[in-house]
Amino acid sequence: MSGFLEKRMLRKSVERWAALADHAGSLPAQEVQELQRTARRLRRKLDLFVASAEAGLIPDGQSEILRPDQCDWAWRPDPWTAPRAPSGVVEVPSPHKLTDSVTLFHDCARSEITLRQTRNTDPSVSSAFGLLLDVYRFDGSFLSLVLSLPDAAISGITRNHYFSLRARVIRENPIEIYARLNIQHGPNTEQMVRQLDLSDDVGLAEFDLAYSNINEKRVEKAWIDLIFDNPAMNQVQLTDLTLTRAPRADL
Template sequence: MRQGKTGIIQRFYQKGLARYWARSARAASTTELPALRKQRLRARKLRQHLNTLISISEGRLALPLVGSTAFFRPHGTDWYWRPALWREPLAQVGMSSAPNREMLGEEVTLFHDCRVSELTLRQLRNTREADLAPYGLRMDVFRFDGSFLSLVIDLPFEAVDGLKRNHLIRLDSIVELEKPLEIFARLNIKHGPNTEQIVRELPLNEEEIMVEFDLAYSKLNEKRVEKAWIDLIFEGPEMNQVTLRDVTFSRRPRAEF
């Protein structure tokens, strides 16, 4: 109740203040100079605070909305998803000397076999006009004495619920590289005792970095599908900085001819 009264009083005060400055502006051409000089000083101080508020608020409101799931989805999409790492702030935003099997949130895990880890990971806030994802992931790799480096993204149950061999699973990403390297995406689908795997190379030289996994060419047992995950595999990552501005997934039935 007290907060409600305070809010009402504040609204009345703000309306009264706005009316005061509106009247002062209308009367400025006839106000006596000593009074006008004082009003000008007060107005300049107020304008400084208002400009600061406007500048900060416009910057923050221009950022992608936290929690956003907005991204392009092909016609006929029956499931789509942006992992939480690119959607929500992590409790731990960064780590250095990242060990093998280190988790970033609940869906993304780092895998490598380095004896001495010189890997740094950091979640960052996306601020570019082209970004739809609120957050991105930056990975700095210095000396690399291992044989493999990958990020494993566990897909939610909805990704495999009702999954058929006529489905296409699409991965879209926005990737920035300090210097060229190869990134492969491997879709893994566990069905019974077997795991179906489909590998695609990300077309990093193209404007649209997208790959599709066509399950029609797999030996998927539709009745025994249990779970799925994606491996993002980085080839030759030494002395490089990789920024994944966005990673999204969608699923749709392939067109029938």
Template sequence: MAGETHSMIDRLIQNGALRRWAKAARQADDADLPELRRQRATARRLKFHLDTLIHKAESRLALPMPGNQAFPRPHDADWAWRPELWCGPLPVPGLSSVESKSMLGTEATLFHDCAHSELTLRQLRNTREADLAAYGLRMDVFRFDGSYLSLAIDLPEEAAQGLRRKHLIRFDTIVEMEKPLEIFARLNIKHGPNTEQIVRELPLHEEDICVEFDLAYTKLNEKRVEKMWLDLIFEGPQMNQVILRDLTFSRRPRAEL
């Protein structure tokens, strides 16, 4: 109740100030010069704060909204998802000298076999007009003395529920790199004691990076599907910076022949 009262008082004060400045503007042609000079000085101070507020508001309101799950997906998709790292701010936004099996958030895990880690991971705010994801992931790799580097993304339980060999799993991403490298996407599906794996190379030369995994070519036991995850495997990552501006998944049934 007290909050509503303060809010009402604030609105009354603001409306009163707006009316006073509107009146001063209408009467500026006939106002006394000393009074007009005083009003001009006050208006300039007020304008500085208003311009600052407008600039910051337009900058923030132009950014992709946190939590946004909107992105292009096949019209017949029965499941679609953007991981948390690309949706909202994480409690711990970054890691340095990242050890193998370190997690950023609850869904992304970095794996490597470096004797000495010179790797950093950091969540960053997307600011480009074209970005739909609110956040991105930046990985900096300096000296790299290992033989492999991969980022694993755990897919939610919903992705595995009702999964069939007739399904296509689609993976879309936006990648920026300081210098060219090869990135492979490996989809892993655990079913009972076995794990199906499908590997695709990302077409980094294309503007829209998309790969599809066709489960028809697997030996998937549909009754025993437990979970899915995706590994992004980076080949020759040393002295490079890779930014994943967005990362999304969708699932759809293959068209019947």
């Protein structure tokens, strides 16, 4: 913890930068340029500190996940568990990698898409963070978030398993959202598409692998495409998103 002198130095530093901001217009151009470079370096350090400090106050993002009976794997992806720096991006390019496990894709010639991480304050929401997606004019044919599932999701997988994707979604205007599970097994990729069944802003999509043709011994990786249909002039907030795996109940 900082002592008295350290706290005083930090306070004086804040006061000094505030005074410089007030008089920036009267300073010589060369001095302003040097101060700008220093301020940018300082801002990056401050952003990292804020992100680290928030991370220390955030509960385990893998707890409080709704799990079905006999659930053997559960996951809440990083954007919903850990702070990002920077927290927002405008004119989002494609592909845009949010984390190692989540990437946004689109095919717009000109991106009018804004993506921002938000902090959840609703006590009924288990995740620490959410994602806010703003789409204005949209001249592309697709917009999707790709969730790359970790190795644990496919370890020991069989056709007796099913995956469940749950999401809390707040939409400015009605929009259909689809989830496509992709499982690569050997040279083949099995695909299963489900519409996210939204009721009271809570969506569910389930994938029963009994209806697939996967080769259980050759599964290499899996990912889910979360596809937004006709997203133009809309705001979609994904306040939470979780995935689980469980064996089907014996009939």
